[in-house]
Amino acid sequence: MTFVLAEHQYGKAESRLVRVYRDTPRHEIRDLTVTTALRGAFDAAYLDGDQSAVLPTDTQKNTVFAFAKQVGVGAVEDFGLALARHFVADVEPVHGARVELEELAWQRVVVDGVEHDHTWVRAGQEVRTAAVTVDASGEHVVGGLKDLVLLKSTGSEFAGFLRDGYTTLADAHDRVMATSLDVRWRFAGTDVPWDETYAGIRATLVEQFATRHSLALQQTLWHMGTAVLEEFEQVVEIRLKAPNKHHVAVDLTPFGLENPGEVFVATDRPYGLIEATITREDPPPAGEAWRASAGLA
């Protein structure tokens, strides 16, 4: 029998990197989780146990920490590009590098009305993400965020849906809508004001969720995605994933009480999962921009 080694890659997952800038009394901090994966001429490691082309995952991890000092950590997209370019340009067997980054935000604590120089409190719950791929097809950057939890207590409906013999759900013309957004956006190039763009896209997503009357989470995703594509011309594709965090109005009639949208049970499972990819009409090729692993979804 003949077998074929198909897609493969290897790297160091989830290096926890905290970079403090202390050049002035007012320190700065960036808090990252960095995953590297190398693609290239590594067949012999799998087929023959020959490590001569294998740059250890331990070295990849060391590179992440050394670059934090040598190159510095600014926007996650830039840090990912610096690492990916290095692996492809400087390590001969590497034909492609993928760097995935997650960033936790810290906010300065305020003492007596003044921002503290070197103490922070974790800001918000969401995580900023970036995935950088550098290979023969070029450089691809996908920005994003996850765990952005949003809830609106009115301005959302779900009614007029298809019904069959198993349908029990009633039309809802005024419901709670809540989700934990997971969104990725692909850039056409790398000459982007990353931090400003991230803040702008986040604000656009939140604004659309808040201000658009929703007939379904599906429609809300469409509005959020198209608003981002309209406002940020360097974004050519956006992928949105939104669990529907159901809030079910509790029947209080056994207690002689009315419940006009005031008391809900928040259920965590099961949940609806609504997903959409929205692109420009003719987006530039994505190459391996979306490929996270060696073929496993």
Ligand SMILES: O=c1[nH]c(=O)c2[nH]c(=O)[nH]c2[nH]1
């Ligand atoms: O926004 C929604 N979309 C659905 O497809 C759906 N299905 C469901 O039961 N509730 C909802 N809500």
